[in-house]
Amino acid sequence: MKLLEVNHLSKSFGNQEILKDISFHVEDGEFVSILGPSGSGKSTLFRMIGGITKPSSGSIILRGENIIGKKGHISYIPQSSSLFPWRTVLQNVLLDQELSGKVDKERAVQLIERAGLKGYEHAYPHELSGGMKQRVSFIRSFMNPQSLILLDEPFSALDEFTRLSMHKWLLSIWSENKKSILFVTHNIEEALFLSDRLIIFSEKPANIKAEFTLPFSRPRNTELLLTEPFLQWKRKVFSLLVNE
Amino acid sequence: MKEVFYKGWRPILVIILFLILWEMSSFVFQIPGWILPAPSDIFRELVVGWSNYRDDLFSTIQLIIIGLTIGSGTGIIAAILLHLYPKLRQAFYPILIISQNIPMIVLAPLLVIWFGFGLLPKIIVITLVCFFPITISLLDGFRQTDRDLVLYMQMVGASKGQIFRKLEWPYALPFLFSGLKISATYSVMGAVISEWLGASKGIGVYMTLASSSFRTDRVFVAIMIIIVLSLCFFLFILFLEKKFIKWKGKEEGTIHEIT
Secondary structure, three states, X not given: OEEEEEEEEEEEEOOEEEEEEEEEEEEOOOEEEEEOOOOOOHHHHHHHHOOOOOOOEEEEXXXXXXXXXXXXXXXXXXOOOOOXXXXXHHHHHOHHHHHHOOOOHHHHHHHHHHOOOOOOOOOOHHHOOHHHHHHHHHHHHHHOOOOEEEEEOOOOOOOHXXXXXXXXXXXXXXXXXXXXXXXXXXXHHHHHHHOOEEEEEOOOOEOXXXXXXXXXXXXXXXXXXXXXXXXXXXXXHHHHHHOO | OHHHHHHHHHHHHHHHHHHHHHHHHHHHOOOOOOOOOOHHHHHHHHHHOHHHHHHHHHHHHHHHHHHHHHHHHHHHHHHHHHHHOHHHHXXXXXXXXXXXXXXXXXXXXXXXXXXXXXXXXXXXXXXXXXXXXXXXXXXXXXXXXXXXXXXXXXXXXXXXHHHHHHHHHHHHHHHHHHHHHHHHHHHHHHHHHXXXXXXXXXXXXXXXXXXXXXXXXXXXXXXXXXXXXXXHHHHHHHHHHHHHOOOOOOOOOOOOOOO
């Protein structure tokens, strides 16, 4: 079943065209990545799906309902962890639920434990490392009742080791919680490793250059990164991005 | 405590040296007490004259507490209104600034003409002195709210009220406290000035009486009381700040092992 449908979406600010005729969809429970150079209008796309910015033309349909200009239909993991410094880990994780009304503390504690943060429930964000903060930010959006998560380059500030372990951890909580993910990144490897489908954006104005369904089976391990088929895909995507 | 002493010994030494110098010059140059009393005379009057100024002191403390409460309340409400209604801010912000340029010494007698010698004109004076630092720093705090956090709240569909209650207000709390610290010290001055207008009791009254009867030692006693009161109110706000804002202890504090 199609969860999110984006049809012929365009956006310009003044004379500058940012997005040009973008059409794609996300199935229920699917992990879709958008790969493109920085500044290719990916955050503008997210703002439009989030209902903050209105497109110049086109439509955004979530479960059959047009959500243009409507907020509160998605959950969001930003680039910086965006935790509230005066809230403890537990209070931060519950933020999204407080906004919509129902608070499930037990599940929050469970998810915090599963993320390896047991004992940190009452710690403040400034006491956590970058990777730990990002985990808290992920748990917060998995606690959000909405079923589509927008992921905005959440690994870009992490070091390589933390990034790899975060990828595996994300795949494991994603497989346990039936959510759909739309992931924006400029890192080829992580897009290939994580997603079911890959959409490649061109540079300004952004439109869709190519779309692939990835053949790798799940659950995925870090070993996949060094297998021949994976490297072939990497070369293929890389040459597509480089040859304008 | 040790740390306080370690940081504080330099200014304390300077003050002690200054007092010794003062004491010696009044002795050597035989300066009459009504021009400049020696520190020892002032301390004697501070201790011996306790019953003379006790009632004045309590009356002033009471006035400060009432004035500071009403003044900071007004300041907080003004800041919230100006923040939530940008049109109000455009209209009133310049007037706020202008209001601070009216000399209090000129305004005070007018307030007596309008409102008499009661408590009201005094509270108005303290409020006028107090609310401005609070309103300005709180407004700054609201405006400086982290853009990333605001974007997050908008993306997950928080209403304007939720953004204010859950994000902007807690974010601006440290700013509120820096405003309060300034207002707390101003409120002591405000109280003394308002007592000059005409009151039956208060440190301001005690000071006026002392200076018109050439009891310069008592004038200095009044000055010392004002300094100590300002410090006490300042420390009280500092205490509240430590109590309410635990999360800002260390900015980029201990980083744990990356897991």
